[in-house]
Amino acid sequence: MNRVIVTGGAGFIGSAVVRMLVAEGVEVLNIDCLTYAGNLSSLEPIAKMPNYHFLQANICDADTMNKAFMEFKPEGIMHLAAESHVDRSIDGPGLFLQTNVMGTYTLLEAARAYWNTLDEDAKTAFRFLLISTDEVYGSLGPEGFFSETTNYDPRSPYSSSKASADHLASAWYHTYGLPTLKTNCSNNYGPYHFPEKLIPLVTLNALAGRPLPIYGKGDNIRDWLFVEDHARALWLALTTGRPGETYNVGGHNERTNLQVVETICAILDELRPRTDGQSYKTQITFVQDRPGHDQRYAIDPTKIMNELGWKPQETFDTGLRRTIQWYLDNEAWWAPLRAAAETRVGTKA
Numbered sequence: 001m002n003r004v005i006v007t008g009g010a011g012f013i014g015s016a017v018v019r020m021l022v023a024e025g026v027e028v029l030n031i032d033c034l035t036y037a038g039n040l041s042s043l044e045p046i047a048k049m050p051n052y053h054f055l056q057a058n059i060c061d062a063d064t065m066n067k068a069f070m071e072f073k074p075e076g077i078m079h080l081a082a083e084s085h086v087d088r089s090i091d092g093p094g095l096f097l098q099t100n101v102m103g104t105y106t107l108l109e110a111a112r113a114y115w116n117t118l119d120e121d122a123k124t125a126f127r128f129l130l131i132s133t134d135e136v137y138g139s140l141g142p143e144g145f146f147s148e149t150t151n152y153d154p155r156s157p158y159s160s161s162k163a164s165a166d167h168l169a170s171a172w173y174h175t176y177g178l179p180t181l182k183t184n185c186s187n188n189y190g191p192y193h194f195p196e197k198l199i200p201l202v203t204l205n206a207l208a209g210r211p212l213p214i215y216g217k218g219d220n221i222r223d224w225l226f227v228e229d230h231a232r233a234l235w236l237a238l239t240t241g242r243p244g245e246t247y248n249v250g251g252h253n254e255r256t257n258l259q260v261v262e263t264i265c266a267i268l269d270e271l272r273p274r275t276d277g278q279s280y281k282t283q284i285t286f287v288q289d290r291p292g293h294d295q296r297y298a299i300d301p302t303k304i305m306n307e308l309g310w311k312p313q314e315t316f317d318t319g320l321r322r323t324i325q326w327y328l329d330n331e332a333w334w335a336p337l338r339a340a341a342e343t344r345v346g347t348k349a
Contacts, residue, residue: 001127001239003027005074007059007107008081010038012193013131016231017078022046029072031065032081033058036340041333042192059103062110069114076127076238079107082165085196086135086158090291093157100161101168104130108172108180115178128180129238130169134223134248135159136184139294146184147300148246155292170244179243183234186250186299190227190319191326195338198257199320202264203327204338206280207272212265216289218258221296225251226319229312236308247308250299253316258284263317267324 004021008014009030021028023046032038034056046052053072057064059081081103083089083096111128118126137146138153154160169180189199202212233249241247255263265280274280304310314322327334 001026001075001125003029003073003075004238005029005031005068005072005077007031007077007079008038009054010034010040010042011080011084012037012042012190012197013188013227013230014080015039015042015192016190016227017080017234018043018052019046020228020231021235022049022052025051027051027053029053029055029068029074031055031057031059031068035083037084037194039192039194039333039337060098060106062106065106065110066113069110070117073114075122075125076129077107077111078129078131078234078238079104080131082162084133084158086156087290089156089158089161093161096157096161097164100158101164104165104168108168108178112172112176112178124179126179127238127241127243128169128172128178129234129241130165130180130182131234132166132182132184133159133162134184134186134250134297134299135294136163136166137297140296140298142296145250145298145300146248148184148248148303155294173244181237181241181243182246183237183304184246184248184299185230185233186223186225186297188225188227188230190323191330192333193227193323195334198260199264199323200327200334202261203268203324204334206265206268206283210283211285212261212280212283213285213287214257214261215287215293218256218261218286219295220257220293221254221298222257222260223250223298224253224255224260224316224319225249225299226312226314226322229314229319232313233304233308233310236310237304240308247304248299248301249304249310250301251312251314251316252301254296254298255316263320264324267321271324272328
């Protein structure tokens with residue numbers, strides 16, 4: 001597959017995908033409307049390469065999406081564009097429904113119109129990959145894992161909108177034959193992560209001498225996935241996955257939010273010690289829990305590992321150290337975002 005549309009390619013996961021594909025010689029059209037979480041500086045390493053193309057547009061704009069497909073003539077699409085912050089979805093759910101549900105519908109229809117113009121070989125080879133989240137499955141108890149057959153049970157406006165998008169992609173496969181497939185991933189982390197998310201927020205708050213806010217008791221559990229490992233999984237799913245299938249992508253890296261924050265503090269104590277000699281852990285503060293806060297997520301990635309041959313290259317400890325070092329080395333990237341970011345009481349995880 002040599003020509004691919006990536007939606008949301010200026011976002012955190014999307015930019016990792018675009019950087020990887022362009023570096024490997026794939027012709028990429030990045031479609032992004034550049035909301036607060038879209039940042040073209042995340043694409044500077046590949047921005048001037050001849051196989052990289054950028055279109056600033058909203059995925060809800062049907063005319064522009066139809067034109068993009070017909071003119072670029074992709075062999076596949078990786079749909080990552082989404083509103084993704086749970087706290088923001090609680091404050092304003094309407095935008096999440098518009099982007100995540102109606103935007104996905106608009107893209108599916110644009111892809112279907114384009115797909116119907118292809119010859120039979122090209123139609124067979126075409127793929128529409130929807131990138132989703134483990135949050136559509138709801139909350140786990142202390143044991144067990146989300147699998148591809150887990151019933152959907154979304155608990156927030158964000159996860160409900162993503163669940164809706166998942167069902168639309170499946171419906172377009174079963175109803176129209178459009179070769180769609182889906183991935184559901186665990187919590188991503190890594191370089192270029194928007195500063196309001198848990199790991200960068202804690203890292204930057206620590207460096208600034210600010211409190212490190214943790215919801216509730218900090219015992220909510222997440223399964224962490226290094227973003228570059230995720231990007232490789234998505235490319236495998238697009239190029240070797242089977243239409244109509246779902247592939248769960250997880251890192252087998254379960255940690256409580258408190259464990260994550262304490263690990264960040266320990267790494268910073270080593271890499272950038274406080275001038276007063278105290279640990280960054282003294283900055284940890286507990287704040288009121290957010291509504292509908294799922295207790296535990298954990299992904300079973302057996303299917304994508306066995307069927308597509310994917311496996312993560314980073315453990316949580318190695319990936320987290322790489323991430324924190326990146327933030328220490330790249331203040332020029334995060335400082336403007338940090339200054340402009342909306343201040344929130346808690347942290348998303």
